[in-house]
Amino acid sequence: MTLPDRESLLAFVAERGGPVDRKEIARAFRLKGAERAALRDLLRDLESEGAIDRRRGRRVATGLPEVTVVEVAGRTDDGDLLARPAGRRGVPAPEIVVDEPGPGPLPAEGAKLLVRLRPAGDGGYLARVMRRLTAAPADVLGVVAEEDGELVLRPADRGRNREFAISEAAGAEPGDIVRASVLPGRRGPRRSVRVVECMGRHDGPGALSTLTLLEHDIEEPFPPEVLAEAEAARLPDPDGRTDLTGMALVTVDDVHARDFDDAVYAEPDEDGGWRVTVAIADIASYVRPGSALDREAARRGNSVYLPDRAVPMLPKQLSSGLGSLMPGEDRPCLAVELRVGPGGALRGHRFRRAWMRSSARLTYRALQDMLDGPDTPQHLAHLEGAFGALERARKRRGALELDLPERKIVFDPAETRWRWTRASG
Numbered sequence: 216m217t218l219p220d221r222e223s224l225l226a227f228v229a230e231r232g233g234p235v236d237r238k239e240i241a242r243a244f245r246l247k248g249a250e251r252a253a254l255r256d257l258l259r260d261l262e263s264e265g266a267i268d269r270r271r272g273r274r275v276a277t278g279l280p281e282v283t284v285v286e287v288a289g290r291t292d293d294g295d296l297l298a299r300p301a302g303r304r305g306v307p308a309p310e311i312v313v314d315e316p317g318p319g320p321l322p323a324e325g326a327k328l329l330v331r332l333r334p335a336g337d338g339g340y341l342a343r344v345m346r347r348l349t350a351a352p353a354d355v356l357g358v359v360a361e362e363d364g365e366l367v368l369r370p371a372d373r374g375r376n377r378e379f380a381i382s383e384a385a386g387a388e389p390g391d392i393v394r395a396s397v398l399p400g401r402r403g404p405r406r407s408v409r410v411v412e413c414m415g416r417h418d419g420p421g422a423l424s425t426l427t428l429l430e431h432d433i434e435e436p437f438p439p440e441v442l443a444e445a446e447a448a449r450l451p452d453p454d455g456r457t458d459l460t461g462m463a464l465v466t467v468d469d470v471h472a473r474d475f476d477d478a479v480y481a482e483p484d485e486d487g488g489w490r491v492t493v494a495i496a497d498i499a500s501y502v503r504p505g506s507a508l509d510r511e512a513a514r515r516g517n518s519v520y521l522p523d524r525a526v527p528m529l530p531k532q533l534s535s536g537l538g539s540l541m542p543g544e545d546r547p548c549l550a551v552e553l554r555v556g557p558g559g560a561l562r563g564h565r566f567r568r569a570w571m572r573s574s575a576r577l578t579y580r581a582l583q584d585m586l587d588g589p590d591t592p593q594h595l596a597h598l599e600g601a602f603g604a605l606e607r608a609r610k611r612r613g614a615l616e617l618d619l620p621e622r623k624i625v626f627d628p629a630e631t632r633w634r635w636t637r638a639s640g
Contacts (some may be wrong), residue, residue, distance in 0.1 A: 218253050219244050225282050226329050226348065280332075284348065285311055287326045289377045298342060301327055310339035317344040323397055323406070324377070354394050355379060355408060356429050358417045361389045368395055368408055371426050383409040392417050392426060424521040433519055437530050440507040445530035448537055451500040451547050457569040459550060463594040464494055464571055466540050470578045473525070474518075475540045478548075478573050480594065481601035488556040489601040494571050497547040498529070498538045508533075522623075542573045555601060559608025 219227070227243060228235055237258060241251050285298035296313035313330065322328060327349040330342035357370040359381065366381040366389070379395065387393050387410045395408035414425055428435065437445075464478035480492045502508045512528050519526040527534040540546050548571045554563040574594075577585075585591055586599050 218246065218250050218257065221257070221282065224257065225280065226284050226346075282329065282331050282345070285313075285328050285330050285342065287313070287322050287324050287328065289324060296321060298328065298330070310335075311342050312339065313342045313344060315341075315343035317347075322347060354396055354411070356392070356394055356426065359384070359387045359389050359391045359393055359410075368393065368410075371430055377406075379406055379408040381410060382407040385410040385413065387413050390417050391415070392422060394429065421523045424523050427521065428519070428526065433515070433526055435524075435526050437511065438507070441511045442530055442532075444506055444508045445532040448501045448533060450537065450545070451497075453545075453547070453570045455568070456547065457550070457567045459492070459494065459548070459569045460545060460572040462492065462571065463574045464492065464540075465575045465577050465595075465598075466542075466573055467577045467579060467582055470580065474527070474534050474538075475573070475576060476538070478540050478571065479598060481597040482594075483597065483600070484554060486556070488554065488562065489597070489604060491553045491555055491601050492550055493553070494540070494548040494550040494569065496538045496540055497549050497568065498533065500547045501533055501537060502529070540571070540573045542576045545570060545572050555604055557604060559604040559606070559611075 224240070227240065237251075237255060240246075240258075241254055244254075246254055284301040286301045287296050288299045289297045291297055291312060296316060298311040298313055300311075311330075311332070312335070313328070316322065326347065328342075328344050329346040329348055330344055332340040332342050335341050355368065355370050357368045357379075360367050360369050360378075362378075366384050366387070368379040368381055370377075370379070371392075379397070381387070381395070382398060392414045393410045394412040394414065395410045398407045398409055414429070415422060427433075462480050464480045466475040466478045468475060476496045478494045480494075481489050484490050502512060508529065515526075515528045518528045518534070529538065537546070540548070548569050550567050550569040550571070552565050552567070553561060556562050582595065585595055591599075
């Protein structure tokens, strides 16, 4: 591949949405030898113009350079495109009017464009489209409303600053959360949509969570091939792993936790300090690189916790099953043994692949009650002793401690509203 032109390079840096270094750019465009040297010179030119900025050796798009990537945000009253710099939702930006959209139908809201800007008299910009980078999302999520006797769709995405006329409601009524498809054609300030799915009332329990998941394209159900791999998962062979099943490891979590992925144990060390073992579930023993489980986990990135539900990164067969350190069940784990001095200083550590069996599933409140009681189990008293040493070291470092109440959101169906309550451990 040859050295990218200025527009392609700016588009790449802007679309990344965060810092990118020269090596990443060279890999993306498959540049070698002399081409890499030419890339360095091109980046210096763009920095001197203010089109990109260098921060600790990495480049980011900055300001509004002459050539930039924008996202269509709506229409003016005259039917021209309104745009905003890509990746800057919620950040104040000057008005960009696309007055030269190029041939073909006008791009719809959400489409990304590479444009050349020129200043307008009011502090905003006029833009000429150089290239269409991505098409607009086909669907819109929002709430149905009634306006002047007609149904309209008010998008949940605040970046979409225009309502849509509903041409086909499919039984949807005002107050319903729906997914709708934007219909081709009209270029004016209000386009038409067709409702394709109704997902309940906007004021019902779980409505905000449903909208959040849909807006961010977070799927609750797992694809069949991912579920099949999770169902087929089995405990790995314990051979070659350190046997920690005789160690009184315990998990300590919130009372509402469903996945137990870490356990702790402590015992006195001969020098007056402590030996602390922390074990975490060895999920990698079930999820192989390149498998459907691996690809799905990478796509989701993390588990998502909402007031009324949790969407796990892995199917429940793993997240709450084989990958959970449930009491009395043998599980593969990764463990680290920490040698902590009497004053809380770390004196040494070692990592091991191990095999463990949790001795108890404790909540924060239950653990505190045991520590405050007259007959504290010895292994829990040791945990408190190790914590005390670490806490003393923490205070010497001047750590900031914020004693803030933890809140839980509860939906009261009788009052059809959310209310706050203090969470308990």
